[in-house]
Structure formats: structure tokens, C-alpha cells
Amino acid sequence: MYVCSMYTSELIKGTLKTIVLTLLKENGRMYGYEITQRVKDLTDGKIQITEGALYPTLHTLEKNGEVGIEEEYMGKRVRKYYTLTEQGQVTAREKINEFADFISTMKFLLDLQPKPGHA
Amino acid sequence: MHNITDEQVDFILEDIKANGVILEDLQNNLLDHICCIIEHEMPEGEDFYRFYRKILPRFFKNSLKEIQEETEILLTFKNYYAMKRTLKISGLASALLTITGATLKTLHLPGAGVTIVLGGLLFSLVFMPLMIALKFKDEEKQVDKWVFTLGFLLAIGASVGIVFKLMHWPFANILMRSSITAFIFVYVPVYYLTRVRRAELRFNTTVNAVLMMACGGMLYALMNLGYSLKLEESLYSANNFTEASKKDLNSASTELFSEEAASDTLKAMRELSRNMQEKIDAIKNDLIAFSEGIPSKKAAGFNVSQLSDPNNTDVINKHFAVSTGELSRQALEESVSAYNKELKAYFPEKEELQIKLEKLQLEKTNLIVVLNALSQVQLQLANNEYSLLLAAR
Structure with missing residues (x-):
């Protein structure tokens, strides 16, 4: 129900919000299907966001005031475009910084950084 | 495509x-x-x-509805944390306000009332309802949800009752008494019986039940606190003493007074004084009749120790102090003022005999205090009359 990918869900759980906020930051406004496709393209299919995980996250971000919506009629159906609010911009920055810090900590913890002299 | x-x-x-x-x-x-x-x-x-x-x-994994459920869970969790944060803040604020209010009240400093009311209302109208909502969410067993809800509702009733009692607001007693009685005799036994059979909860349940019983019992004991009997008896004896002295002085004045020898001024003063005493007797009878719910005639000769509710404040605050009839406080003040004026006209050198009614407490108090104050006025009238008669001999 979360994020489907070649990675285990434990590994990716908790990053969905960061992914969505970052994509919106870079692309301006996006709709749900577009977000899933962009993630799939950018990661060569390694990370595929499932719809079951995406929409609850988008709704939460909307309720928190981190994303705003613009509705457009596509014939008989309504398309909701999501955009970052000012608060969302701040959250996006915080999330990216937090994640970057997490990665460097994990690199250190798991001893993944090439050590000088080993090269 | x-x-x-x-x-x-x-x-x-x-x-x-x-x-x-x-x-x-x-x-x-x-x-x-x-x-x-x-x-x-x-x-x-x-x-x-x-x-x-x-x-x-x-x-989805099983059905499409899962997306909606997942959305609802995420949104509820946000509320859940907001509620927990509000619970902590309101709990801390109400504790601080209540302690500050209680300290101010004990030291008779200003701001006690507003602080204690804010603390009490924050506790009973924000903290406690949030506790109910969170317990309802956190507790897994249905019976625990309802038992805790009952306990918190009774605690709300008791704390609102205590705030009302402290502020002398209406319905305080009924709120306090019913909530605390139900808390001790219904909630604590139900709490104990529903949890004691569960081995993992037995110890905590027993300790909590004893603590709640002890706290509730102490509140229950405090509830009926009024004036001590000794204080009430001392008020009765003071009243009886004043009444007896007044009678003695009036008898002594009657013996001293001689129609033939007395000057016109003295005669006029004596009549004024007797009229005033009669008027005050009528006021006292009216107050007793109002408080006891009996006719004024029956109230005459009623001893203060026979009063069923000597601490009645309504008869003073809602009747004596606010009415405008012949037997009201306003009428009494006018009579005393007229008496003082006459006294000054006839005996300008006797400044010390003026009745200073403003020094007596005749409002925002209870029946027995006002009856005592009125007897004091009568005693001074009798004393004035006697001293004038004595001076004229």
C-alpha cells in the first residue's frame, strides 16, 4: 500500500512526503498521475509511487496547508493540480535538509564512504 | 492514445x-x-x-476503500497530536492558574477570583473533555472507554461545582454534592470491579481506587462545612446579651422618665427613640418572617437561636438591601438620618450620641449578622435615651 519499487518498503517509507514536495518545488504545479510518472521516469522505474500511498499523502499535505490546489475541468472530469504554498516551500527545504543529513549519517554509520588510502 | x-x-x-x-x-x-x-x-x-x-x-491490496481509510488515518493522526499538545498545555496552565488563584485567595490578595475561575474552567471545559476524547481513542476495551468517560464527566461536574462554590454562584452545592457522591459511590466501585480481575492492572487499580476514595472522601467531608457550632452559639449569645441590655436600659429609662418633670425636648426625643426601636423591631420581624417563610406576626418573639437558616444571605442581599418599602435598608437609613438630625437640633453638644449606621455591616452578609447589627442600633437608641434622661435630672 505504500511505495512500490525495487527497494524494500521499509527503506522508502517516510520519504514520500519529501519526494512529492521536492517534485512540486521543481515543477511548479502537477497532478497526481503526473507525479507518479515523473518519479518512475526519474528513477528508471526503481521507485514507483502507488496511488494508494500518493493520494492520502497529498490530502494530508493539503490539510496541513503545505500544498494548494487548482481545479481544471477536463471534459466531464475535474483535474486537481497541486502547487506548493509558502509553508510548503519551507517544509520542502526542511525535508530535503533532513534527508541529506540522514544520508550522510547513514553513510558514516554503515561505513559506505570511500576512505582515503583505499582508493 | x-x-x-x-x-x-x-x-x-x-x-x-x-x-x-x-x-x-x-x-x-x-x-x-x-x-x-x-x-x-x-x-x-x-x-x-x-x-x-x-x-x-x-x-489497493484488498479494496479501493483502503485509500480513503489511509487518508482518514493520516488526518486523524494530525488531530491526535494536536489534541495531545493542547491537553498538555491546558493541563499545565490550569494547574498553574489554580495554584496561583488558591494562593491569592488564601492571602486575600486581588485577582484570586478571576485566576481560580480561569484555572477551574480550563480544567473542566478543555482539559477534561480532551481526556475523554483521547481515552476513547487510546483504550482498547469498550468497557474501559465508558468507565473513564463516566469518571471524567463526574470530575467535570465536581470541579465546576467547586469553582461555583468558591465564587458563591448558584447551583454550586447541587453540582458538587451530586458529582462527588456519584464519584465515590458509583464511579470508584465500577472502576475497581471492571479492572481488578485483570492481573496486569490489579495493583495499579487497587492503589488508584484507594487514592480516589480518600480524595473523594475528604472532599465529601469538606462539603458540609459551614460556620462552626461554637461560632453560631457565640453570635446567638451576643444577640441575646444585646437584647437583654436593651430591655434593662428601656426599663431604667421608663423608671427615670416623669411626664410632669420632663422638658418638651426630652419628651420629643423619647418618642422618637421609641418609634425608632419599634421600627427596627418591625424590620427584624420582617427579615425573620421572610427567611422562615412565616407571617410577620409569628416572627415577633422569635429567638435567633430558633432560626432554621441563620446564614441565609438571600434575605439580606435580595430583600432587605434592595427593596424600597418601609422596612427596607433604605428606609432604615432615612429614619436614622432623621433621628440624628433631631438629636443634633435638640442637643447640639451631644455629638457622641449620633448613630453611625455606615459603620455596621448591613449588606453582602447573612441574616444573623444583620439581626445583631439591628439590635446594636436599638441598644444605642436605648442608651442615648437613658443618658439624656440621666443628664436632665
């Missing part, structure tokens, strides 16, 4: 609804998403309905 028709859009929307998704926002999102998948990913020549059935499981 497949061009989706309006009928197909309607079909998808109806199917989403039939699958239990009722949030309109989510319905629109899913509809657009499914349409996008069909438009971009359906191979040429593929049957729409077959393809739709094939892609639908991408959205």
Missing part, C-alpha cells in the same frame, strides 16, 4: 463510489488518475472494461 468517452467517465465514477469511496476530493482524484492511465497506457484494440478491471488492483 485512447480517447475516453463521457459514458466511460460516468462508469468509472460510479464504480469508485460503489467501492465505498465517499470523499468527493478523493473520488475526483481517482477518476482523473484512472482516466490518465487508460488514456496513456491502454493498448490499441484493448477492451475498455477489461483494461479497467486489470488496472484497478494497482490502487
Whole structure:
């Protein structure tokens, strides 16, 4: 129900919000299907966001005031475009910084950084 | 790219609804998403309905409704944390306000009332209802949810009652008494019996039940505190002493007074004094009659120790102090003022005999205090009369 990918869900759980906020930051406004496709393209299919995980996250971000919506009629159906609010911009920055810090900590913890002299 | 028709859009929307998704926002999102998948990913020549059935499981594990449930859980969790934060802040604030209010009240400093009311209301109207909501969410067993809810509701009743009692507001006693009685005799036994059989809760349940019983019992004991009997008796004896002295002085004055020898001034003063005493007797009878709910005639000769409610404040604050009749406080003040004026006219050198009514407490108090004050005025009238008669000899 979360994020489907070649990675285990434990590994990716908790990053969905960061992914969505970052994509919106870079692309301006996006709709749900577009977000899933962009993630799939950018990661060569390694990370595929499932719809079951995406929409609850988008709704939460909307309720928190981190994303705003613009509705457009596509014939008989309504398309909701999501955009970052000012608060969302701040959250996006915080999330990216937090994640970057997490990665460097994990690199250190798991001893993944090439050590000088080993090269 | 497949061009989706309006009928197909309607079909998808109806199917989403039939699958239990009722949030309109989510319905629109899913509809657009499914349409996008069909438009971009359906191979040429593929049957729409077959393809739709094939892609639908991408959205869930067991049923489409899971997306809605997941959304609701995420949104509720946000409220849950906000509620917990409000609970902590309101709990801390109400504790600080109550302690500050109680300290101010003990030291008779200003601001005690408003602080204690804020603390009490924050506790009973914010903290406690949040506790009910959170316990309802956290407790797994249905019986525990209801038992805790009962306890918190009774605690709300008791704390509102205590605040009302402290502020002398109406319905304080009924709120306090009923809540605390139900808390001790219903809630604590129910709490104990529903939890004591569970081995993991037995010790805590026993300790909590004893603590609640002890606290509730102490509050119960405090509830009926009024004036001590000794204080009431001392007020009665003071009143009886004043009444007896007044009678003695009046008798002594009657013996001293001689119609033939007395000057016109003295005669006029004596009559004024007797009239005033009679008027005050009538006021006292009226107050007793009002408080006891009996006719004024029956109230005459009523000893203060026979009063069923000597601490009655309504008779003073809602009757004596506010009415405008002949037996009101206003009428008494006018009579005393007239008496003082006459006294000054006849005996300008006797400044010390003036009755200073403003020094007596005749409002915002109870019946027995006002009856005592009125007897004091009568005693001074008798004393004035006697001293004037004595001086004239």
C-alpha cells in the first residue's frame, strides 16, 4: 500500500512526503498521475509511487496547508493540480535538509564512504 | 492514445463510489488518475472494461476503500497530536492558574477570583473533555472507554461545582454534592470491579481506587462545612446579651422618665427613640418572617437561636438591601438620618450620641449578622435615651 519499487518498503517509507514536495518545488504545479510518472521516469522505474500511498499523502499535505490546489475541468472530469504554498516551500527545504543529513549519517554509520588510502 | 468517452467517465465514477469511496476530493482524484492511465497506457484494440478491471488492483491490496481509510488515518493522526499538545498545555496552565488563584485567595490578595475561575474552567471545559476524547481513542476495551468517560464527566461536574462554590454562584452545592457522591459511590466501585480481575492492572487499580476514595472522601467531608457550632452559639449569645441590655436600659429609662418633670425636648426625643426601636423591631420581624417563610406576626418573639437558616444571605442581599418599602435598608437609613438630625437640633453638644449606621455591616452578609447589627442600633437608641434622661435630672 505504500511505495512500490525495487527497494524494500521499509527503506522508502517516510520519504514520500519529501519526494512529492521536492517534485512540486521543481515543477511548479502537477497532478497526481503526473507525479507518479515523473518519479518512475526519474528513477528508471526503481521507485514507483502507488496511488494508494500518493493520494492520502497529498490530502494530508493539503490539510496541513503545505500544498494548494487548482481545479481544471477536463471534459466531464475535474483535474486537481497541486502547487506548493509558502509553508510548503519551507517544509520542502526542511525535508530535503533532513534527508541529506540522514544520508550522510547513514553513510558514516554503515561505513559506505570511500576512505582515503583505499582508493 | 485512447480517447475516453463521457459514458466511460460516468462508469468509472460510479464504480469508485460503489467501492465505498465517499470523499468527493478523493473520488475526483481517482477518476482523473484512472482516466490518465487508460488514456496513456491502454493498448490499441484493448477492451475498455477489461483494461479497467486489470488496472484497478494497482490502487489497493484488498479494496479501493483502503485509500480513503489511509487518508482518514493520516488526518486523524494530525488531530491526535494536536489534541495531545493542547491537553498538555491546558493541563499545565490550569494547574498553574489554580495554584496561583488558591494562593491569592488564601492571602486575600486581588485577582484570586478571576485566576481560580480561569484555572477551574480550563480544567473542566478543555482539559477534561480532551481526556475523554483521547481515552476513547487510546483504550482498547469498550468497557474501559465508558468507565473513564463516566469518571471524567463526574470530575467535570465536581470541579465546576467547586469553582461555583468558591465564587458563591448558584447551583454550586447541587453540582458538587451530586458529582462527588456519584464519584465515590458509583464511579470508584465500577472502576475497581471492571479492572481488578485483570492481573496486569490489579495493583495499579487497587492503589488508584484507594487514592480516589480518600480524595473523594475528604472532599465529601469538606462539603458540609459551614460556620462552626461554637461560632453560631457565640453570635446567638451576643444577640441575646444585646437584647437583654436593651430591655434593662428601656426599663431604667421608663423608671427615670416623669411626664410632669420632663422638658418638651426630652419628651420629643423619647418618642422618637421609641418609634425608632419599634421600627427596627418591625424590620427584624420582617427579615425573620421572610427567611422562615412565616407571617410577620409569628416572627415577633422569635429567638435567633430558633432560626432554621441563620446564614441565609438571600434575605439580606435580595430583600432587605434592595427593596424600597418601609422596612427596607433604605428606609432604615432615612429614619436614622432623621433621628440624628433631631438629636443634633435638640442637643447640639451631644455629638457622641449620633448613630453611625455606615459603620455596621448591613449588606453582602447573612441574616444573623444583620439581626445583631439591628439590635446594636436599638441598644444605642436605648442608651442615648437613658443618658439624656440621666443628664436632665
